[in-house]
Amino acid sequence: MAEDKEHSGKILDLQILKKIFVFVKPYKSIFYLIIAITVISGILTPIRPKLIQHSIDYHILIPDFQGLINMCALLFGLLIMQGILDYFNTYYASWLGQNIIKDVRQKLFAHLMKHKTSFYDKTPVGRLITRNVSDVETISDIFTEGIAEIAAAVLQIIFIVAMMLYANVKLTLISLSVIPFLLISTYIFKEKVKTSFNDVRTAVANLNTFVQEHITGMSIVQIFNSEQREYDKFAVINKEHRDANLRSVLYYSIYFPVAEVLSAAGVGLLVWWGAQGVLHEEVTLGTLVAFIMYINMFFRPIREIADKFNTLQMGIVGSSRVLKILHTDSDIQQTGNIAGITLQGNIAFNNVWFAYNDEQYVLKDITFEVKAGQTVALVGATGAGKSSIINLISRFYEINQGSITIDGKNINDYQLAFLRRQIGMVQQDVFLFSQSILQNITLGNPDINLDEVVKAAKMVGAHDFIDKLPGKYDYNVMERGATLSVGQRQLISFVRAMVYNPKILVLDEATSSVDSETEELIQSAITKLLQGRTSIVIAHRLSTIQHADKIIVLDHGKIMETGTHDELLMLNGYYANLCKMQFDLVV
Numbered sequence: 393m394a395e396d397k398e399h400s401g402k403i404l405d406l407q408i409l410k411k412i413f414v415f416v417k418p419y420k421s422i423f424y425l426i427i428a429i430t431v432i433s434g435i436l437t438p439i440r441p442k443l444i445q446h447s448i449d450y451h452i453l454i455p456d457f458q459g460l461i462n463m464c465a466l467l468f469g470l471l472i473m474q475g476i477l478d479y480f481n482t483y484y485a486s487w488l489g490q491n492i493i494k495d496v497r498q499k500l501f502a503h504l505m506k507h508k509t510s511f512y513d514k515t516p517v518g519r520l521i522t523r524n525v526s527d528v529e530t531i532s533d534i535f536t537e538g539i540a541e542i543a544a545a546v547l548q549i550i551f552i553v554a555m556m557l558y559a560n561v562k563l564t565l566i567s568l569s570v571i572p573f574l575l576i577s578t579y580i581f582k583e584k585v586k587t588s589f590n591d592v593r594t595a596v597a598n599l600n601t602f603v604q605e606h607i608t609g610m611s612i613v614q615i616f617n618s619e620q621r622e623y624d625k626f627a628v629i630n631k632e633h634r635d636a637n638l639r640s641v642l643y644y645s646i647y648f649p650v651a652e653v654l655s656a657a658g659v660g661l662l663v664w665w666g667a668q669g670v671l672h673e674e675v676t677l678g679t680l681v682a683f684i685m686y687i688n689m690f691f692r693p694i695r696e697i698a699d700k701f702n703t704l705q706m707g708i709v710g711s712s713r714v715l716k717i718l719h720t721d722s723d724i725q726q727t728g729n730i731a732g733i734t735l736q737g738n739i740a741f742n743n744v745w746f747a748y749n750d751e752q753y754v755l756k757d758i759t760f761e762v763k764a765g766q767t768v769a770l771v772g773a774t775g776a777g778k779s780s781i782i783n784l785i786s787r788f789y790e791i792n793q794g795s796i797t798i799d800g801k802n803i804n805d806y807q808l809a810f811l812r813r814q815i816g817m818v819q820q821d822v823f824l825f826s827q828s829i830l831q832n833i834t835l836g837n838p839d840i841n842l843d844e845v846v847k848a849a850k851m852v853g854a855h856d857f858i859d860k861l862p863g864k865y866d867y868n869v870m871e872r873g874a875t876l877s878v879g880q881r882q883l884i885s886f887v888r889a890m891v892y893n894p895k896i897l898v899l900d901e902a903t904s905s906v907d908s909e910t911e912e913l914i915q916s917a918i919t920k921l922l923q924g925r926t927s928i929v930i931a932h933r934l935s936t937i938q939h940a941d942k943i944i945v946l947d948h949g950k951i952m953e954t955g956t957h958d959e960l961l962m963l964n965g966y967y968a969n970l971c972k973m974q975f976d977l978v979v
Contacts, residue, residue, distance in 0.1 A: 409539075412531060412711050415492045418473070427543075429481045434547025436474055438555040441685040442953070443467055448678035452842055481544070482536075482642055488531035496714060497528045503718055509788040511720070517604055522597040523717050528818030530710030533703045541700045545693030552690050559679055559686075560606050567662045567687045568652045575693060577654075581647040586705050588640040593709045595633035602629050648695065655691035728803075731810035735895045736764040736799050737926030739785065744794035745782060751794070754780050756949040762942070767927040769937035771970060772946035778930045780949075782898045786815050798896075820901035822881040829858055830865040833888045840891050848890040853916065854883035897927045934974050943967065 416423050441465055451460040501524060556564040606613060606622055613622050666680040738763040746755040746896075755777045762768045770778040783789055784796060787803060796803050803811060824832045833848075834840040842865065849855040857880055861867040869876055876884070889897065899918070915936065931937045938957040945953040945966045952966045960967035 406945050408708050408715065409534075409891060411715055412492075412534065415495050416488070416535075418495070419488055419491060422484055426481060426484050426488065429484070429545045431547060433474060433477045433481065434544055434551055436470060436477070437548050438552045438686065438689065439470060441682040441689070442469065442555060442559075443470070445676075445678035445682035448681055449676045450678075453677065454828050471753055476801065485536045486532075488582050489535040491913050492535060493532045496531055497524060500524055500528065500714060500718060507720075508790070509783070517601070519597045519601050520717075521604060522593075522600045522639075523713055526596060526600075527593065527710035527713050530707045531714065532707075534707035534711065537700055537703045539704065542697055542704060545696045545700070548693045549690060552686055552693075556686050556690075557683065560675065563662065563666055563675065563679070563683050566665045567658050567683060568690070569661060570658045574651060574654045574691075577647060577650050578694070578697075581643055584643045585701065587639060587767070588636065588643060590709050591636040591708050592633075592640060593706070593713065595629075595636040597713075598629055599633050602626060651691070651695050654696075655687070658687050659684060660689065687955065726808055728805040728807050728811070730801060730805050731807040735814050737927075738762070738764050738797075738799050739896065739926060740797045740800075741781070742795045742797070744754065744796060745792045746789065747792055748780075748789070754949050755784075755791075758794070758949075758951060760942075760951065760954065762926055762928060764926055765924060766941040767922055767929060767939075768942045768944060769929045769940040770930060770944050770946060771931065771934065771967065772952075773936070775948070776946035777949040778946055779900060781946075782817070782900055782928055782930065785898065786812055786817065787894070806836070813892070814895045815898060816889035816892055816896070818882075818885050818889050818897045818900065822885040824869050824876070824881055824884065826868065826871040828863070828866045828868055829861070829884060832869060832884060833891060837892075844891055848887045850885055852886045852890060852921075854880070854887050857883070886918075886921070895925060897921060897925045899927065899929045899931075901930055901932060934971055945970075 444464060447460055447463040450456065451463055489497065504520065504524070531822065553564070553568070558568065602625070606626070613619060661681055665678075666675055666683060741758050741760050744755055744758040745753055746758075747753045754775075758777070758781065760768070770781060772778055780789075784791055785803070787808060798806070798811075798814075830842065830845060833845050846855060849858055858864055858867070869881075929937055937943060940957070943953075943955060943957060943960055944951055945960065947966060953960055953963060955963070961971065
């Protein structure tokens with residue numbers, strides 16, 4: 393959370409805006425059009441008081457009905473023109489904002505898909521959701537209600553002051569005598585709002601993270617009767633969110649009344665001094681009326697700037713967080729160029745050392761070889777390093793020392809996409825998307841048709857239960873496959889691995905969560921699936937890997953024993969002890 397609070401003090405707003413404006417480049421013509429409309433609108437706004445001044449002094453006090461009609465027509469035409477300009481400004485500013493956030497969101501999502509797995513180990517999902525959804529949404533407001541509106545207000549102020557000075561310098565100075573006080577209050581307000589909205593975005597991210605995690609893990613909360621404790625935690629986070637928003641509301645509730653009082657004071661001074669000028673015939677009545685309009689026009693954009701600063705600041709805070717993710721250098725290095733070849737499937741680990749955090753190695757000097765077509769089983773207690781080995785083969789993580797080769801070539805020399813296409817993985821915790829069974833199997837790959845899916849499903853033994861579902865292969869499994877049993881989800885993951893026809897197959901506790909009947913189906917499917925493929929199998933049920941070509945026994949990140957089932961039993965070591973615990977064998 394501390395990282396979320398760095399923005400206000402360390403990152404200049406102009407630096408963030410400069411980076412965000414890179415996304416404007418594809419839409420330069422629309423951006424320039426918005427600028428042109430803003431400038432024209434800023435010029436036209438202060439013309440109205442001047443026309444009214446002229447009407448009073450030359451067509452009302454000196455009766456000229458036809459001239460008054462002409463001036464009214466001119467004023468009406470000016471209002472129509474401003475209405476049209478406002479329409480185009482609003483539409484194109486919104487169009488620009490929506491296209492920019494579309495591009496930013498796509499770039500952010502594409503960037504997230506390239507990150508190493510370690511990045512997701514350290515970053516809460518709720519926070520990433522906030523960045524990709526609500527934080528990105530605030531970027532649109534920078535263009536629709538932030539910069540465009542502030543720029544228009546600033547131009548109006550400049551042209552209004554210019555018109556006032558041109559009409560009467562003394563009245564201008566009197567009217568604007570309260571400006572120093574307004575600028576001081578605006579600056580204080582700006583700094584307070586800047587901090588408060590940074591707190592608001594932090595609170596939103598924390599709220600999203602908490603809700604996402606607890607909805608996903610609601611069964612755990614309910615099983616352990618933790619509803620009240622988690623509710624109390626949520627109440628604290630929700631209160632922080634409320635307090636952050638109320639602080640920003642407090643600053644607004646103070647600033648705007650102050651701005652109104654100062655505006656009224658400016659008008660009061662103007663009327664008092666201007667009325668004396670009219671009585672002494674030093675100022676015309678039309679000029680005084682025009683100045684009253686000018687002063688109201690002047691303070692309105694001042695208040696709008698303060699109001700839109702809220703929107704702009706929210707957008708800047710959201711932008712800084714999105715940019716921080718975009719500039720996070722956690723991408724998997726695409727160093728290889730080998731692709732389009734036929735792999736044999738020889739895998740070799742050569743003195744591999746690996747740590748998730750610093751020097752706390754979970755794999756220590758691991759060396760072994762899996763020849764093409766062989767099945768190698770990894771066994772050992774929880775935390776021995778089995779899953780780490782298979783994660784390294786697919787380059788979910790990068791090793792610290794040593795090398796991993798496939799067919800004699802370092803895995804870093806292969807194109808990442810090509811490498812991962814050659815490796816099929818069936819995990820213990822099967823993840824299914826809220827889509828149809830067919831989509832979960834093919835993952836949207838147009839090269840895999842329904843006939844291939846059905847053939848693979850029949851081979852695995854999944855076709856029978858799929859065929860009984862409403863919609864069959866079009867059946868929506870809902871989020872994380874909630875409408876299917878653990879065994880059914882596992883069978884679908886086997887079908888998914890099979891249709892991609894990988895050269896290397898990795899089975900990570902693939903049968904540990906299924907019943908005996910389903911396990912028999914899967915074991916039959918595994919036998920067919922392993923044919924002609926190099927396979928690495930992790931299993932707690934030692935009965936499932938007794939026929940493996942090689943069994944590697946791991947303990948605390950080190951290889952303790954290597955051999956076949958019979959050879960390891962004869963050693964009467966680690967593997968024999970594991971077997972005794974599971975089968976009560978006497979060796």
